[in-house]
Structure formats: structure tokens, C-alpha cells
Amino acid sequence: MTDTELENPALFQVSARTQVAAPPDRVYAAVSDLTRSGEWSVECTGGRWVSGTPGTVGAVFRGENQRPADVVAWAPVVRGAWTTDSEVVEAEPGRCFRWAIRDSSGQRQESVWSFEIEAAGRGCVLVHGFWMGRPTEGIRGITADMDAAEKRRFFGDWTAKLADDLAATVRRVKRIVEQA
Template sequence: MEQATIWVDAPPERVWKLISDPTRYGEWSLENQGGTWKSPPGPGAQFKGRNKRGLARWATTCTVTDYQAPSRFTFEVHESAMRWGYILEPRDGGTTVTEFAEQIGRPILSSRIALGSGVAGRDRVAIRMANIDATLAAVKKAAESRA
């Protein structure tokens, strides 16, 4: 599992509104270009994600598995069999935000082929960590700018 934590000078409710809205992920991620809800937000909801890395472009189908405002937001990506999530904890007048990614199964065949080809990058662990770090820094900036 890859994960990183950052402290944000904003209340958990403000941070929750950001991280639980995949339509905004494109503002923060190095790879994700945003998402579109396919059903109303909540446990079991689905959204489509759009991603790019270099010349590679791909879409994903994601299902929300943990939706506990304002403390947890987790979703699973069907194609890659990855679980991504956020844990928010109040601390020192702000919020500690942990983002994580973990492999939960075997990716579908088309994902295995793409991953094996390196079209989306060879070191996916390093790429995920760079994405996590960039996303957390950008969420911090966005949440704190609304203070």
C-alpha cells in the first residue's frame, strides 16, 4: 500500500467537500483528469474517471465503498483493481489528511496489457506516490485558500 499524510489548516468538513468530489480530481492530480458521477454521491455510488499520462489516455469505472462525512472517502477502480481513499482526522485546529492506494485484486486483461507495455509508465508505485503527494499538496492549498 502506498500512502502519505499532510496537515491542512482547515476543518474536516471543508476538506471532505473537496476529496469526496471526484469531478474536481483533475484540478489536483498529475494523472487523473476528473470524473463524472453516474449515480448520486454516497455509499455504492459510481463515477467514471478520466486519466492521462503522456500519450496514454484511459477511462475507469469507480465504485464508492466508504462514504463517511467528514472522515472517510474510499473508492475501488474496476479496471485496475485498486482501492483509493482518504482518511480525515481533526488535529490542532485543522485536519490530518491521509491518502492511500492499494492493490485489491487482479486488474482486468486490458489493464494488465497496458500496464505491462509501460504505456502509462513503468514504475506504477513511484507514479502513484507522486500522484498522492501532488494531490495532497493541491488539496491543502485549495482547502486553506477558502479559510
Template sequence: MAVDLDAPADTNMMRIVHAALRRDLERARTALTAASPPAEHQRIALARHLGWMMAFLEAHHRSEDEGLYPPIHERAPDAAVLLCDMARDHASVAGAVAAVETTAHRYEECDDREALIAALDGLRDVLLPHLQREEDELMPVVSRVMTTGEWNAIEQAHNLAGKSKAQLAREGHWLIDGASPDDRARVLGLVPLVPRLILLYGFGPSYRRHQRTCWNMRRHHVQHEGSTSVVVEADLDAVWDIVRDPTRVGEWSHECVGAEWVGATGAHPGARFRGRNRQGLLRWGRLCEVVRIEPGELVWRTVPTRLYPDSTEWAIRVDRVDAGTRIEQSFRVVKGTWLEPVYARLLPAHHERTAALTNDLERIGALAAGRRDPRASITRRTEGASRDAVA
């Protein structure tokens, strides 16, 4: 499809880049805080990946400082304060990035996890609000005063020019890792057909090897535990109203399309509900049970049955923070099954679930704030499956 270069700037790439940064910060935290710490080969791969990611983030901010912000400053005088805040954020982020670089380098040499976790938390504290504000407040200004042609030219000059094919391929695979089909198509659509095929099939295996080592994914296994969190600009009570009712899960889950109470009318320990799930052509239902509910926290588990003998415990916790509400979701397989290799083959999205689960939490925030956010649109993966399939 021909791109209208005179149309208002399509800033989706900014959101896609930010999503990849958020995703791997969550993955890194999950890996570093897991009950069994990364073995040596994972530790080295993780440390090097964080070093690569920090260099990418520095380059991303440099391209904004030098390529994007100056023309916006000129054309949108009303955005002067916002741009000033953005530049100040970049300075704070630079300090936090340096701390992650130092501690990641040390982590590569020896298992000093605590220092790296603290540095990553420090980075998250300054980076995540910046990414959100840039998307929510600055990108609409960019679309107002800049065309897609001008946006693409900045992208070419500051983010693509001078990079080797291997560098571009790694960045491309990193951006589409766990992305929705729409975002994957957006990234791949930037590459002409032949280079796209080389990117996908020539560089794909090495990225997947790197991914498996870094995040300890095994070919025919599913992720057994994980957690992710977001801070949303929404009222705590509005978020909790959505979260505390498991029958509303279909409104925000990328996999569960609906749920109904089974012999219960509300959430209390022991109350059961059945979730209906869909991924591509696959459809299935799982019986679930509320384990615990108290203000701000809901815990439930999938009930093992003859057909689905596994069980996973899920928890969602909400807390009020300065910027709005923090939503944290975690899961842990509490009963495995010999069917796991089958699940893993049918549902490759369950090899690593951080990106999809983070998007779910963003959708809860958007629902609670009463807005429809393009980032929050539900995209049903063709390759994935429900939390309830193996969880």
C-alpha cells in the same frame, strides 16, 4: 536561459529538497508497515538509505544555521522571532534524527521494525511542521532580502563545495526522483550540459538499482499498495467538502482530469462515477464505485471491466489535528491483471507513486485554504498515468 543574479532569491531548491525528504519518509513508512515486511536485501538497503538521509538532513540544517540564517537575521530584524523558532526546531529535529540513526543502524543488523517506525514517526512530528513553516514563512523573507546570486553563493559554499561527483550525482538523482518536470528541469538546470549527461546516463543506472532495492520496485510491476499523508493548514470541513465529492478529483489529482456521476448524483455506497485520465499522450477513462462514505472517510474502487480487468481500492481519510487537518490517502490493488507488465511499461510512474500522491494531498490542502501554491500546481507527467489505469 540566463539567470538574473540580481533578482530576488529563487528559493525553489528549498522546496525541492524538503519534498524529497517528505517523499522518502513516506516511502520508508509504507515499506516498514507493509503486510509483507522487507526481505533481508531490502532491509539492509532501506536502513543504509535512512542513514544516508539523516546525514543529508543534518548537513542541510547545518548549512541553514551557518550559511542562510545569519545574513537573514542581519537584514530582516522583523524575522528575529521566526529565525529563533527555526533554530529551536533544528535542535528538536537533531534529537529525532539521532533516534532514527540509532534504530536504522540496529534495523540493518536485525528486523526491529517497530523501533524504527516509532523513531520515524517521532521525526515526522517535529520535521514536517518545520519544513512547512520554513517554506511558507521564512522563504518569502529570504526572497525579500537576498538576491539569487547571494542564494547561489550560499548553496555553492555550504551544499556543493567539497563533494565528490558521485556524492553530487546521488543527491541530484535523489532530488529528481519522482519530481515534477518543472522541478526536474530546475535541478538539472544547475548542472552544465556535459556533467548533466554524465549525471543522467553515467550515474542513473546505479541510482535506479538502489531505488528498486530500497523501495522493492520491480522493473515490470506496478506498486500494489501504499499510503501517504500530509498535515495542511486548512479547516477540516473545507478539506472534507473537496474530498467527499469524487467529481472534484480533477481539481487536485495529477492524473485524473475530471469525473462525472454515472446514474447517481452524490456519494453513497454503490454510487458510480467515471474518471477521465490523462498522462502525456495517453487518455483513458475508468468506471469507479463508492464503497463506503462516512464523516471524514471516503473509500472507492475502480470497477473491473473487460478492457481494464484490474481493480484497486482507494481511501481518503481526514482528521482534525493541532496544526490544521491531516489528510491520509491509501490504495491497495484488490484484483490484479495479466496486463500489469503492459501498464508498467506504459506508465512507469506507477512503479512508485508516493511523491505524486503526496503532492495531490498538498493540492487538496491548498484548495481548501483558498490559495494557489506553486508547490501545489498540477503538473501532468509525461511518463505517468492515472490512478485508474491500474488502480
């Protein structure tokens, strides 16, 4: 957990875990290559490194994303294709890889995705997490016209969506890495 995560209460804090029959270094090599995200992510279809040394702290990745119309269909979320820029904030080979989503002005937001890896037996445990402290630029836009009940409904529905997405992602990473 980062210092920021410890200092601020979470608007979202969701994770999923799985046992992977592969060494931590091999799992890390896969998940820290964000250009491969399209192989396992529910929404990120790929992307490219736009600055810095790929996979190192400070490097920036532009992700290409796609969301179908039926995802939390009642809420005004982005649908179809869009891009996000994210900055690597932690890169510890074989152990932890984190990146923070940037806002439209290029500033890091309290919106952090992570893969944590811990050796276990002949393989490792992979934990994929998402944490959001203060609402991001996007969340503020989505909820701007919602009343308190709608906001509660949105945060509940979005948390469930995130949990499902993270679980699907770790299952896909497991399958891909174990088949390599």
C-alpha cells in the same frame, strides 16, 4: 483499512499525508466531490457521476484521465486520454472516502483509492492512499508479456510513480482547501 485490504496481501500500498489548516468536514466536502479531481489529481482531469447519489456508497463516477508519454516510458501502460469507472465503497463524512476502480465488465477490482481525514489541532491530517490486492485487468494486460525481472522493475517504477502522484495530490488539496 477495509476487510478486503486486511485479507489480501498488497500488490501496491502507497500513501501520502499532509496537515491541512481546515476543519475535517471542509476537507471531506472537497475530496469526496470527485468531479473536482482535476483540480488536484496528477492524472484525473475530471469526470461525472453516472449512477447513484453522488458521493455516497454505491455511486459510480466516470473519471476522465490523461497520462503523458514519459510516465514509466519503457512499460506498455495507457498513454493519452482514457476513462475509468469507479464505485464509492466508503463515505463517512469528515473521516473517510474510498472508491474502487471497476473492470470493463463493471465489477469492482481490488484497486482502491482513499482519502482519510483525522482532526488535529485547528485543522486535520489528510492521508491519500492507494491499495491494490490482486492485479487488476489493466495490470494483468501491462505485465502479460513481461518476464520476472521486467515485472519487478515495473512494480518498483510504478510504486515510485504512485508515491509521487499521491504526494502531489495532497499538496494540491491542501493549497486549494486552505485558500477557500
